[in-house]
Structures are given as C-alpha cells and as structure tokens.
Amino acid sequence: xxxxxxxxxxxxxxxxxxxxxxxxxxxxxxxxxxxxxxxxxxxxxxxxxxxxxxxxxxxxxxxxxxxxxxxxxxxxxxxxxxxxxxxxxxxxxxxxxxxxxxxxxxxxxxxxxxxxxxxxxxxxxxxxxxxxxxxxxxxxxxxxxxxxxxxxxxxxxxxxxxxxxxxxxxxxxxxxxxxxxxxxxxxxxxxxxxxxxxxxxxxxxxxxxxxxxxxxxxxxxxxxxxxxxxxxxxxxxxxxxxxxxxxxxxxxxxxxxxxxxxxxxxxxxxxxxxxxxxxxxxxxxxxxxxxxxxxxxxxxxxxxxxxxxxxxxxxxxxxxxxxxx
Ligand SMILES: [Zn+2]
Numbered sequence: 001x002x003x004x005x006x007x008x009x010x011x012x013x014x015x016x017x018x019x020x021x022x023x024x025x026x027x028x029x030x031x032x033x034x035x036x037x038x039x040x041x042x043x044x045x046x047x048x049x050x051x052x053x054x055x056x057x058x059x060x061x062x063x064x065x066x067x068x069x070x071x072x073x074x075x076x077x078x079x080x081x082x083x084x085x086x087x088x089x090x091x092x093x094x095x096x097x098x099x100x101x102x103x104x105x106x107x108x109x110x111x112x113x114x115x116x117x118x119x120x121x122x123x124x125x126x127x128x129x130x131x132x133x134x135x136x137x138x139x140x141x142x143x144x145x146x147x148x149x150x151x152x153x154x155x156x157x158x159x160x161x162x163x164x165x166x167x168x169x170x171x172x173x174x175x176x177x178x179x180x181x182x183x184x185x186x187x188x189x190x191x192x193x194x195x196x197x198x199x200x201x202x203x204x205x206x207x208x209x210x211x212x213x214x215x216x217x218x219x220x221x222x223x224x225x226x227x228x229x230x231x232x233x234x235x236x237x238x239x240x241x242x243x244x245x246x247x248x249x250x251x252x253x254x255x256x257x258x259x260x261x262x263x264x265x266x267x268x269x270x271x272x273x274x275x276x277x278x279x280x281x282x283x284x285x286x287x288x289x290x291x292x293x294x295x296x297x298x299x300x301x302x303x304x305x306x307x308x309x310x311x312x313x314x315x316x317x318x319x320x321x322x323x324x325x
Pocket of ligand 1: 013014015016017018040041042043044045
C-alpha cells in the first residue's frame with residue numbers, strides 16, 4: 001500500500017515541474033473511477049496518473065473528424081497567415097488527413113506522422129499524400145530545423161509526455177518556424193456547463209475521455225508549457241474554433257431537428273393505437289433519440305453564443321514561434 005501511494009505521488013507537473021500535486025477532487029473525476037486525476041497546485045494542470053496503456057492507438061480506427069474543405073481550410077489559412085506563405089509543414093497526429101490534404105492541394109511540402117495503421121493507410125492510399133510516416137515522432141528521425149511549420153490538432157492531450165513532444169516539435173522546426181497547436185480547453189464554456197449544470201454528463205463525449213485524454217489544458221497551462229520549451233506564443237486563434245462550431249450548429253443544430261420532431265409528433269397522432277401510455281411507448285426509441293439530439297444541439301447553440309460573448313472557447317488554438325532568424 002505504501003509503495004503504491006509513493007508511486008502515485010512521485011509525479012511532477014509536466015508543465016511547471018512542481019511536485020505540489022493534489023488529487024483533482026471534482027465531480028467529473030469521481031465519475032471516472034478507473035482513472036486517478038491529479039491537479040498541479042502551482043499551475044493548475046490536470047492530468048491522469050499513473051499513465052494508462054495506450055498501445056491501442058496502433059490498431060486504432062480512422063477518426064470520423066470532418067475532412068471537407070469548410071472544416072479544414074480555416075486551419076490552413078491560419079498557418080499561412082502567420083507563416084507569411086507556404087513552405088514545409090509537418091502534421092503530427094494526422095487523423096482523417098483533411099488538414100494535410102488541403103495543405104498539400106495548396107502546394108505545401110507536407111509530411112505527416114501518426115500511430116494508427118488505418119490512418120496511415122488512409123492518408124497514403126485514399127488521399128494520395130506523400131511523406132506519411134509511422135510514429136511516434138521521436139522515432140521518425142527528421143533532421144533538426146527541417147520544417148517551417150509543425151501543426152498538431154487534438155494531439156497534445158493524448159501523448160504521454162507533452163513537454164517532450166513540444167521539445168521535439170521545436171527541434172524539427174527551423175529558427176523562426178511556427179507551431180500551430182490546438183487542444184481542448186477545460187475552462188471552456190462547454191466544460192463549465194457540463195461540470196456545473198449537467199452533473200458531469202457530457203453529451204458529446206469530447207473532453208473527459210481517458211485513456212485517450214491524459215492531460216487537461218486550458219489557455220494558461222498551454223501557454224506556460226509552450227514558453228517552458230522556449231516557444232513564444234505569437235497569436236491566440238481560439239475564436240476560430242468557435243466559428244467552426246457555430247457552423248456545425250447551423251447544419252445539425254436544434255432548428256434542423258424541428259421538422260423531424262414535427263414529423264414524429266404527427267406519426268404518433270396518426271397511430272391506430274388509442275391515446276395513452278402504450279401509444280407513446282410504441283414510438284419510444286424514436287422519441288428518446290430525437291429528444292437527446294435536440295437537447296444536445298440546443299446546448300451547442302447556447303455554448304456558441306457564450307463563447308462568442310465571453311471567450312472561453314471549446315479549444316485553445318495557439319500559434320507559437322521558435323526564436324531565431
Ligand atoms: Zn504545474
């Protein structure tokens with residue numbers, strides 16, 4: 001028992017190196033009893049410790065993130081705006097490959113690294129992307145200073161050692177090169193609502209999902225980590241993530257479910273069964289699915305308004321620069 005306790009508390013903070021760590025005593029952590037969550041008293045980083053086995057990524061399925069231009073083009077625009085043009089780009093954790101494919105189409109010299117065999121095959125065979133490498137990044141052996149831009153979207157919260165990962169980003173960047181980094185924000189309007197209003201129930205399952213998510217950042221901890229590895233934050237583009245989410249809400253949002261709701265109520269009205277409990281039960285599966293859908297998207301529509309009004313976007317999107325040149 002003592003050995004286990006000392007092993008648990010031997011962790012130091014990945015962001016600030018402090019050993020002043022306490023249990024993250026929050027409703028959401030208590031809802032995930034198979035994982036131990038801790039919080040750094042110094043900087044507020046939240047993390048899972050000990051680290052669970054993550055070998056499942058190797059045979060992971062292709063993530064179902066959108067690949068269409070409307071979703072990925074704003075991220076490529078963002079990289080181009082800050083880089084001042086097109087050059088060589090490495091994406092670490094390429095997922096569905098949409099971002100890299102768009103950058104490739106625009107003439108960037110693209111390289112991608114991922115752990116999942118399905119993802120690598122999809123990028124090579126379906127998207128026809130060149131320079132797709134099996135990770136982890138530390139084993140690909142890119143030379144120092146190889147890239148103008150290193151991009152990583154929804155990656156840093158998954159890796160066992162985010163500091164080491166960012167140091168590797170910095171190593172493969174040329175002096176003056178840029179990191180474009182996106183990860184979920186646990187201080188986001190959405191997360192606050194999930195924790196404080198929805199009793200920890202996240203209808204979209206987007207943030208508190210160990211063993212996938214091991215580190216839980218907000219703007220402050222992410223900025224600290226970037227500066228701890230010598231990268232200088234030059235832009236905060238987080239509002240872009242709200243704009244994309246708003247687009248999502250427009251397409252699938254609560255109003256889009258209204259005609260389906262009217263159709264379902266009409267179907268119940270026309271049921272040959274007599275009015276009463278049984279009549280509703282006949283349609284119960286459809287009712288439950290559609291109500292859950294409408295509640296979720298109405299929540300997202302509210303969150304988008306909150307994010308626009310108050311900041312606290314669902315993800316942190318920071319652009320940082322390696323000093324030099
Ligand atoms: Zn810390």
